[in-house]
Amino acid sequence: MARKSTIFSMFGQSPVRPLQEHIEKVFDCVNELTPYFEAVIAQDWDTAKDIQKKISALEGDADKLKKELRMQLPQSLFLPVSRRDLLELLSMQDKIANRAKDIAGIILGRKMVLPEKLHTNFTSFVSRCIDTVEQAKVTINELDELVETGFKGKEVKVVESLIKKLDKLESESDKLEVKLRASLFKLEKDMNPVEVMFLYQVIDWIGDLADRAERVGSRMELLLAK
Amino acid sequence: MDYGTTFIILACVFGFFMAWGVGANDVANAMGTSVGSKALTIKQAVIIAAFFEFLGAYLAGGEVTATIRKGIIDTSLLDDQPDLLIFGMLASLLAAGIWLLIASRAGWPVSTTHSIVGALVGFAAVGIGVDAVKWGKVGNIAASWITSPALAGIISYWLFVSVQKLILDTENPLKNAKRYVPIYIFMVGFIIALVTLIKGLKHVGLHTTGPENYAIATIAGLVTMGIGMIFIRRLHFDPDADREFHFANVEKVFAILMMFTAAAMAFAHGSNDVANAVGPLAAVVGIVQSGGEVAQKSAMPVWILFLGGIGIVIGLVTYGHKVIATVGTGITQLTPSRGFAATLAAATTVVVASGWGLPISTTHTLVGAVLGVGLARGIAALNMTVIRTIFLSWIVTLPAGAILAIIFFFTLKGIFGQ
Numbered sequence: 275m276a277r278k279s280t281i282f283s284m285f286g287q288s289p290v291r292p293l294q295e296h297i298e299k300v301f302d303c304v305n306e307l308t309p310y311f312e313a314v315i316a317q318d319w320d321t322a323k324d325i326q327k328k329i330s331a332l333e334g335d336a337d338k339l340k341k342e343l344r345m346q347l348p349q350s351l352f353l354p355v356s357r358r359d360l361l362e363l364l365s366m367q368d369k370i371a372n373r374a375k376d377i378a379g380i381i382l383g384r385k386m387v388l389p390e391k392l393h394t395n396f397t398s399f400v401s402r403c404i405d406t407v408e409q410a411k412v413t414i415n416e417l418d419e420l421v422e423t424g425f426k427g428k429e430v431k432v433v434e435s436l437i438k439k440l441d442k443l444e445s446e447s448d449k450l451e452v453k454l455r456a457s458l459f460k461l462e463k464d465m466n467p468v469e470v471m472f473l474y475q476v477i478d479w480i481g482d483l484a485d486r487a488e489r490v491g492s493r494m495e496l497l498l499a500k
Numbered sequence: 501m502d503y504g505t506t507f508i509i510l511a512c513v514f515g516f517f518m519a520w521g522v523g524a525n526d527v528a529n530a531m532g533t534s535v536g537s538k539a540l541t542i543k544q545a546v547i548i549a550a551f552f553e554f555l556g557a558y559l560a561g562g563e564v565t566a567t568i569r570k571g572i573i574d575t576s577l578l579d580d581q582p583d584l585l586i587f588g589m590l591a592s593l594l595a596a597g598i599w600l601l602i603a604s605r606a607g608w609p610v611s612t613t614h615s616i617v618g619a620l621v622g623f624a625a626v627g628i629g630v631d632a633v634k635w636g637k638v639g640n641i642a643a644s645w646i647t648s649p650a651l652a653g654i655i656s657y658w659l660f661v662s663v664q665k666l667i668l669d670t671e672n673p674l675k676n677a678k679r680y681v682p683i684y685i686f687m688v689g690f691i692i693a694l695v696t697l698i699k700g701l702k703h704v705g706l707h708t709t710g711p712e713n714y715a716i717a718t719i720a721g722l723v724t725m726g727i728g729m730i731f732i733r734r735l736h737f738d739p740d741a742d743r744e745f746h747f748a749n750v751e752k753v754f755a756i757l758m759m760f761t762a763a764a765m766a767f768a769h770g771s772n773d774v775a776n777a778v779g780p781l782a783a784v785v786g787i788v789q790s791g792g793e794v795a796q797k798s799a800m801p802v803w804i805l806f807l808g809g810i811g812i813v814i815g816l817v818t819y820g821h822k823v824i825a826t827v828g829t830g831i832t833q834l835t836p837s838r839g840f841a842a843t844l845a846a847a848t849t850v851v852v853a854s855g856w857g858l859p860i861s862t863t864h865t866l867v868g869a870v871l872g873v874g875l876a877r878g879i880a881a882l883n884m885t886v887i888r889t890i891f892l893s894w895i896v897t898l899p900a901g902a903i904l905a906i907i908f909f910f911t912l913k914g915i916f917g918q
Contacts, residue, residue: 281529281866282536283609283889285834288880350884354877422747422835424660424877427669 286351289360290417292343296336296364297490300371301411303332304404304483310378311400315393319385326378333375340368354421355497363493367414370407370486377479384472389461392454399450399477403484406443410487413437413494420498430498440491447484451477503916504788507586514593515781515804516811521600522612522773523815527553528823529863530769530843531762533870535824537839539758546821548759549766550813556770556854557809558802560696563857564772565800565808567637568616568779569786571857573624574634582787587912588627588905589780592619595904596776599897610893611861615901616776617641622902623909641858645894648849648860649868656845656872663837664876667750677753678732682725684840688760689724691848692767693717699855724760731756747835754836761843768850769862770812776859778808834870838878842869864890 306329313321343364347357380386388396413436416429423429454477462470531545540548578585596615603610617638624632667676694717697708708716735756737749782800834842846862846869853860867886874882 281532281863281870284867284870284883284886285536285879286881286883290880352871352874352882352884354874354880419746421878421880422837423668424664426664426877428671429669 287346294414296339297367297411297414299336300367301407303329303371304374304407326382329378330375333371336371359496366490366493373479373482395454395457399454402447402450403480406447406484406487409440409443410490437491444484444488451481507784508788510590511781511784515777518597518777519808519811520815523812524819525604527816527820530765532824533839533843534758534762537834537836539755539836542824548763549816552763552766553770553812554809556767557774558805560771560854561774561805564775564854564859565779565782567857568775569783571637572620574632577632586784588623588909589783591623591905591908591912593780594908595619595901599900599904609889610897612776613859613861614897618898618901619905623905626906627909644858644860648865652845652849652865652869653872656841656869657876659841660873660876660878673750677750681753681757682729684757685728685760686721686725688764690717690721692764693720695851695855751835758836758840761840764847765843768847771854772850774808778804838873842873845869
């Protein structure tokens with residue numbers, strides 16, 4: 275076996291592709307919430323349980339990818355972006371999947387029933403939050419193009435507009451959250467107080483999905499700004 | 501001069517062995533970038549390298565060879581002892597060759613240039629006397645080992661920035677790539693031809709004047725550009741390829757450019773590194789053929805560069821291709837748009853150093869050039885431990901070459917000396 279030459283050993287593993295794979299996994303995980311809530315609304319706990327397992331498994335996969343990527347980013351690596359920003363971006367991505375797992379877990383654990391009057395608002399809120407995460411994925415998918423152009427020029431504008439759209443989706447999800455809380459507020463006096471408490475918590479957590487997706491976008495902005 | 505023929509034969513064998521080592525180990529660094537960025541297959545890389553390494557050695561290897569032959573050691577102290585210089589040159593070749601062999605076995609990235617310079621300085625300082633070393637010249641050479649990677653880094657940085665401005669960061673990168681890449685190809689042909697011509701091609705019977713040099717270099721640039729444009733016209737662009745990664749087709753144009761910079765790199769490498777093998781050989785031949793004259797006023801016979809060039813090619817064909825094949829997965833981030841900037845910068849630096857007769861490390865220069873692109877935020881991840889390895893190889897190689905040369909010098913003196 276011939277020895278590896280100096281030049282070849284200069285090149286580290288690029289973190290871009292693993293980062294993109296990670297957010298794809300995160301999105302897959304979050305995307306399972308759509309069928310999950312359908313099952314919850316239908317009170318089909320067997321299906322819900324299956325999907326919850328799937329969500330949990332996907333979250334585990336994302337976790338594994340996160341750890342692998344961290345191992346592959348030693349201090350000695352020279353990157354076009356700050357290593358710390360990159361690691362924070364990764365950990366923010368990962369927190370989205372964690373939240374999805376929390377949501378699925380608590381609903382299944384308590385076999386929570388969503389009041390019928392909330393169904394429409396609830397579904398549109400969830401789907402808008404998932405859209406926000408998807409937009410974060412689209413943004414992260416531009417990272418290889420950013421590296422290609424050296425974080426300059428037209429591509430920066432493309433990414434900036436993607437981030438703007440991400441912010442817009444997040445604020446829409448915020449509005450839907452306010453609406454949902456308001457309709458729950460109208461119903462709460464006729465409900466079991468403990469149930470109500472947990473419902474507020476679940477709504478909060480679903481909002482976190484969009485919130486964290488937006489923060490992925492702002493980390494990405496930091497990468498551009500270096 | 502009882503052993504004149506023996507000395508020449510020994511020098512030829514040792515020199516050829518060194519040239520083989522240069523071809524086997526170092527060429528991979530020069531060509532690996534092109535293979536890694538998928539601009540060339542291994543087979544194409546070997547063919548291009550063989551042709552241009554030889555051309556570089558033969559056409560432009562004279563100046564550095566002269567430095568190794570007579571620039572480092574002050575021969576005036578040896579007027580009545582020509583044998584000592586012969587022993588020293590043979591010892592240096594042997595020392596550098598064996599050190600390279602040990603180092604490659606162990607996987608240390610040592611430089612042929614550093615080995616031979618260390619060996620020459622070592623034997624001269626200990627075997628003859630500290631005054632026998634032209635310290636001023638050695639100082640210049642050592643300084644060039646720092647400035648050459650730095651210069652290559654600066655050039656590659658600006659080359660890459662120009663690529664960003666003109667092509668990558670524009671509205672229509674593909675259109676601009678087709679427009680500007682031929683100009684870069686022109687630069688490759690022009691620079692290499694010009695430096696080679698200015699330095700002189702008298703040894704192959706070509707006598708040119710200043711303005712003629714510029715005219716010929718311009719023609720050489722235009723011819724390379726023409727060939728490049730034919731290649732670019734024959735490219736097939738697939739709009740589907742851009743869906744996943746928007747620059748797939750643009751990189752195809754750069755891959756053409758990379759073929760030319762790879763050729764330039766091989767030429768540059770041949771012009772600088774052949775001297776490590778044939779410089780001492782030229783010294784031995786010069787002394788023996790002039791009947792013991794150490795001043796070496798006579799011109800170097802052309803067959804010596806020829807022999808060195810052939811040695812490099814054989815090293816490349818018999819072993820070097822295996823080293824090229826070790827291209828890691830990481831290097832795939834060196835897309836042709838970056839690879840070209842790094843290789844062109846390194847090739848230019850090395851050819852200029854060759855013109856000035858400065859023996860530098862091609863590998864280290866290329867490392868500097870790659871870092872330059874990295875500083876322009878062009879590469880996703882660079883392993884900085886390589887810098888430490890390079891410093892270590894400096895610190896270890898110079899004394900190792902020197903000590904081995906001293907041992908061989910006294911051994912040869914014991915065998916052949918009166």
